[in-house]
Amino acid sequence: xxxxxxxxxxxxxxxxxxxxxxxxxxxxxxxxxxxxxxxxxxxxxxxxxxxxxxxxxxxxxxxxxxxxxxxxxxxxxxxxxxxxxxxxxxxxxxxxxxxxxxxxxxxxxxxxxxxxxxxxxxxxxxxxxxxxxxxxxxxxxxxxxxxxxxxxxxxxxxxxxxxxxxxxxxxxxxxxxxxxxxxxxxxxxxxxxxxxxxxxxxxxxxxxxxxxxxxxxxxxxxxxxxxxxxxxxxxxxxxxxxxxxxxxxx
Numbered sequence: 533x534x535x536x537x538x539x540x541x542x543x544x545x546x547x548x549x550x551x552x553x554x555x556x557x558x559x560x561x562x563x564x565x566x567x568x569x570x571x572x573x574x575x576x577x578x579x580x581x582x583x584x585x586x587x588x589x590x591x592x593x594x595x596x597x598x599x600x601x602x603x604x605x606x607x608x609x610x611x612x613x614x615x616x617x618x619x620x621x622x623x624x625x626x627x628x629x630x631x632x633x634x635x636x637x638x639x640x641x642x643x644x645x646x647x648x649x650x651x652x653x654x655x656x657x658x659x660x661x662x663x664x665x666x667x668x669x670x671x672x673x674x675x676x677x678x679x680x681x682x683x684x685x686x687x688x689x690x691x692x693x694x695x696x697x698x699x700x701x702x703x704x705x706x707x708x709x710x711x712x713x714x715x716x717x718x719x720x721x722x723x724x725x726x727x728x729x730x731x732x733x734x735x736x737x738x739x740x741x742x743x744x745x746x747x748x749x750x751x752x753x754x755x756x757x758x759x760x761x762x763x764x765x766x767x768x769x770x771x772x773x774x775x776x777x778x779x780x781x782x
Contacts, residue, residue, distance in 0.1 A: 559607035566613045570627045587623065590652035591660050598623050626652070657696040665698040669708055678720040681708075682727055702732045706741050718749035729761075736766035743775065752779050 561577030568575065571583065588594060596603055598619045601610030615621065633650050642648065655662040665688065672684035685705070692698050705728040712721035725742040732738045743758035759776040762769050 567615070570624045587652060590658070591656050592658040593660055597660065658692070659697045665700065665704045666708060668698075673720070678723045681720075682723065685727070700731075702728060702735055702738055705731070706738065709741060709745060713745055713748050716748075718745060721745045722749065729758075734765055736762040736769045736772065739765065740769060740772045740775075743772065747775070747779075752782075755779060 561581045563577055565575065565577055565580050568580075571580065584595075588597075591597070594603065595601060595607065595610060595612075596617075598617055599610055599612050600614045600617050601607070630650060630652065637648060637650065665685070668688060669681045669685055673681035676683075688698055689700055693700055698704075705724055709721045709725040709728065712718075712724060722742065722745045725738070725745050728738045729735075729742055739758050739762035743755045743762065746752075746758060747755035756776055756779045759772040759779070762772040763776070766772075
């Protein structure tokens with residue numbers, strides 16, 4: 533009964549923040565939905581509708597992500613009752629987990645006046661899987677090298693820049709570049725850090741990092757050139773001053 537109350541509160545809040553969206557005239561929410569296993573089984577379709585729409589927006593997906601149906605086909609052709617799409621059971625487990633998390637949060641004394649709650653969009657932020665930019669690029673790199681990793685970066689940036697899903701700050705590419713340097717994959721590191729300077733051309737740190745990659749690869753001329761690029765932006769950038777001085781002395 534305790535968990536049921538938790539799920540009910542989650543569902544009510546989801547429905548409260550999601551404005552209704554008109555459905556095509558050819559399909560209507562059923563008066564008595566079937567096969568509800570986590571949400572209250574006696575909910576009418578009009579109560580279920582805003583919750584389901586809340587899920588799609590939180591994950592940035594459409595109905596066929598969890599249900600049996602094809603993109604672009606009328607909703608009247610979907611089998612919403614069937615459990616054959618494995619994402620449907622995953623969604624149920626995620627909703628159960630959400631209830632457990634919010635129940636556990638009640639045991640923690642809040643640091644402010646309002647207690648923290650967790651919802652689907654807390655982690656997903658419009659993405660089906662709540663991965664980090666580093667993870668997405670790392671997976672693409674393992675499958676297709678640095679070209680694939682950069683393509684994935686640009687794809688995600690085009691779709692999600694300005695939203696909460698991924699960290700597109702200078703830090704992300706810088707971190708990936710230095711990880712590749714540690715593995716002595718210098719050409720890949722240079723490509724990643726060069727992209728960082730393209731995205732953040734006014735960052736002395738971005739140019740300094742690119743210089744570091746060239747220096748690690750043994751290309752002192754390019755390293756010196758990029759340390760100078762950093763110093764053109766910030767003449768007092770200590771790390772670039774120190775490294776450039778050492779290169780010129782040698």
